[in-house]
Amino acid sequence: MAGVRISGLHFRYPGARGFGMRIDALEVPAGECVAIVGPSGSGKTTLLSLVAGILLPDPGEVRIGDQAISRLSDSDRRRFRIDRIGQVFQAFELLNYLTVAENVLLPRLIDPAAGPLTEARQRAAELLADVGLTAKADERPDRLSHGERQRVAVCRAMLNRPGLILADEPTGNLDQVNKQTVVDLLIRQAQTHGSTLLMVTHDRSLLAAFGRVIDFSELARTEGFAPEAGS
Amino acid sequence: MRGALKLGWRYLAYHRFKTAVLVAAVTLMIFLPAATRLLVTDSAAALTARAAATPLLVGARGSELELVLNALYFHAERPPEIPHAVFEAVRGSGLAEAIPLYTRFQSRGSPIVGTSLDYFTFRGLELAEGRLMGLLGECVIGAGVARRHGVGAGGSLVSSPETVFDLAGVYPLKMKVTGVLEPAGTPDDEAVFVDLRTAWVIHGLGHGHQDLEQAGARGAVLSRSEESITANASLVQYNEITPDNVREFHFHGDTSGFPLSAVIAVPQDEKSGTLLRGRYRDEGVQEQLVVPYAVLGDLLETVFTVQNYVVLGLVMLSLATIAVITLVFLLSQQLRRGEFFTLRRMGASRGFIALLVASEITFVFAGSLLLAAVMTWVVRAYATKFLLELVTF
Numbered sequence: 001m002a003g004v005r006i007s008g009l010h011f012r013y014p015g016a017r018g019f020g021m022r023i024d025a026l027e028v029p030a031g032e033c034v035a036i037v038g039p040s041g042s043g044k045t046t047l048l049s050l051v052a053g054i055l056l057p058d059p060g061e062v063r064i065g066d067q068a069i070s071r072l073s074d075s076d077r078r079r080f081r082i083d084r085i086g087q088v089f090q091a092f093e094l095l096n097y098l099t100v101a102e103n104v105l106l107p108r109l110i111d112p113a114a115g116p117l118t119e120a121r122q123r124a125a126e127l128l129a130d131v132g133l134t135a136k137a138d139e140r141p142d143r144l145s146h147g148e149r150q151r152v153a154v155c156r157a158m159l160n161r162p163g164l165i166l167a168d169e170p171t172g173n174l175d176q177v178n179k180q181t182v183v184d185l186l187i188r189q190a191q192t193h194g195s196t197l198l199m200v201t202h203d204r205s206l207l208a209a210f211g212r213v214i215d216f217s218e219l220a221r222t223e224g225f226a227p228e229a230g231s
Numbered sequence: 232m233r234g235a236l237k238l239g240w241r242y243l244a245y246h247r248f249k250t251a252v253l254v255a256a257v258t259l260m261i262f263l264p265a266a267t268r269l270l271v272t273d274s275a276a277a278l279t280a281r282a283a284a285t286p287l288l289v290g291a292r293g294s295e296l297e298l299v300l301n302a303l304y305f306h307a308e309r310p311p312e313i314p315h316a317v318f319e320a321v322r323g324s325g326l327a328e329a330i331p332l333y334t335r336f337q338s339r340g341s342p343i344v345g346t347s348l349d350y351f352t353f354r355g356l357e358l359a360e361g362r363l364m365g366l367l368g369e370c371v372i373g374a375g376v377a378r379r380h381g382v383g384a385g386g387s388l389v390s391s392p393e394t395v396f397d398l399a400g401v402y403p404l405k406m407k408v409t410g411v412l413e414p415a416g417t418p419d420d421e422a423v424f425v426d427l428r429t430a431w432v433i434h435g436l437g438h439g440h441q442d443l444e445q446a447g448a449r450g451a452v453l454s455r456s457e458e459s460i461t462a463n464a465s466l467v468q469y470n471e472i473t474p475d476n477v478r479e480f481h482f483h484g485d486t487s488g489f490p491l492s493a494v495i496a497v498p499q500d501e502k503s504g505t506l507l508r509g510r511y512r513d514e515g516v517q518e519q520l521v522v523p524y525a526v527l528g529d530l531l532e533t534v535f536t537v538q539n540y541v542v543l544g545l546v547m548l549s550l551a552t553i554a555v556i557t558l559v560f561l562l563s564q565q566l567r568r569g570e571f572f573t574l575r576r577m578g579a580s581r582g583f584i585a586l587l588v589a590s591e592i593t594f595v596f597a598g599s600l601l602l603a604a605v606m607t608w609v610v611r612a613y614a615t616k617f618l619l620e621l622v623t624f
């Protein structure tokens with residue numbers, strides 16, 4: 001279980017005109033499922049990148065559990081990300097040259113320090129069974145429907161039993177039925193494994209399932225948040 | 232590392248057409264210059280080895296190269312003939328051992344080499360089966376001839392007529408195969424060896440026919456005088472030499488004037504060789520004496536010069552190919568930026584991404600190297616012989 005605590009965070013992309021993004025404080029208790037809503041381009045994805053340690057605040061602190069992620073070295077931050085954080089992306093980001101099962105195993109494949117794959121394979125099989133994709137384990141992702149692909153992406157995020165799941169608009173490419181399925185799946189997985197879930201969305205029809213909804217425009221002050229901001 | 236290798240391998244396997252094109256391009260890039268150089272070097276080595284083992288060669292004046300190619304490789308282009316007296320002169324000089332060669336005729340595409348038994352000792356040829364020829368009309372064949380025609384000791388071969396339109400020309404002679412040589416990897420494998428006199432019989436200089444003194448041949452007598460008997464066309468001529476008719480075979484005229492293609496001269500020592508060469512320097516002498524190694528050296532110098540230009544061209548082509556392949560890889564990396572970004576976001580290090588790309592390049596180059604090595608091996612095994620045949624026949 002890993003809660004998220006942000007304090008005095010300030011982030012500015014190089015070349016941005018304004019002061020960037022400021023978040024004075026945010027606390028998400030361990031095991032809570034939180035939806036962050038806000039308009040496109042407001043900085044929601046940047047916030048998730050800061051929480052994941054892909055971007056570093058300047059100044060400020062991001063704590064996940066009892067670990068201040070911004071104080072870790074580059075390599076420790078990477079390892080922390082692989083071991084403790086599961087990420088789900090809007091465009092699935094599956095590798096078509098790997099099978100579905102191998103895509104789920106990807107966090108172990110990219111970790112040079114990871115142990116034998118046997119246990120991870122077993123875990124991947126269980127996760128795929130849990131989302132009803134056992135029969136597609138040897139298929140290539142490009143042969144799956146969008147809903148199936150996102151379910152595979154959720155399995156991949158859950159492989160290492162992360163304490164924190166970061167989902168960046170995971171329903172952006174799905175129809176309404178699949179949107180609800182994926183949200184339910186994420187929440188169920190988080191609750192099953194006691195993980196904290198932070199999901200960014202601008203689809204207000206999905207918010208009912210979350211324990212808390214944070215309006216990004218109330219959470220953060222932004223100015224000139226420009227050059228590389230995705231959302 | 233294992234993960235990067237696995238991802239690299241899977242990426243190449245998934246994009247198998249692109250990978251195959253890359254491997255083919257890199258393979259050709261390695262194979263063409265390497266094979267060209269090896270092929271020429273191997274062929275040159277094979278050519279020069281035989282030339283180096285043949286100290287001196289006496290033949291008619293004219294093209295030195297034609298003489299060497301005919302005498303050493305039984306090249307189909309024949310140099311002008313020399314009289315047998317030349318052989319006798321070399322032998323009689325006491326300066327060198329002389330081995331006669333007469334290579335005018337063929338049997339089913341294989342050269343018939345009229346020579347003496349000394350030739351087999353000189354070339355170090357061993358019998359795989361049977362014995363060397365001992366009688367008129369017998370032959371010993373190379374391993375290649377035996378394999379190609381399915382003939383062994385006890386079988387027979389027939390000399391090919393030079394022209395089927397000349398009714399008065401040379402009749403084919405049926406020759407008994409007495410032995411098959413061990414493979415030597417030289418033109419000897421493809422030759423039919425006969426005694427010099429058998430070659431002359433094929434030529435028509437010697438022949439066998441019914442004894443006109445016998446009762447059965449009386450009908451063939453056209454006229455009779457104290458000195459000679461003239462036969463008519465009904466006289467039976469033999470086209471096979473057997474123990475029964477071998478005594479009927481005979482030569483007309485002085486054998487010293489009978490033809491040879493060349494004489495191999497193996498001098499006793501360097502001084503003898505120099506003295507012998509001196510005898511053929513005179514402008515008045517009808518024959519020439521050549522050093523095969525030197526003659527082939529001139530030819531190979533030209534071949535190597537051409538080869539260097541060819542290899543240079545191939546290297547330039549390889550450089551262009553490397554440039555194109557580099558471009559393909561760079562473009563591929565551009566297209567895969569999203570994939571690499573995702574891997575980085577998930578926690579992959581820059582080193583992992585570099586290893587992934589490096590493993591793909593390594594797989595492509597390792598596969599190409601392996602393929603090029605196999606192709607080069609095949610070419611060396613088969614094409615060198617083909618090239619030698621191309622040069623010598």
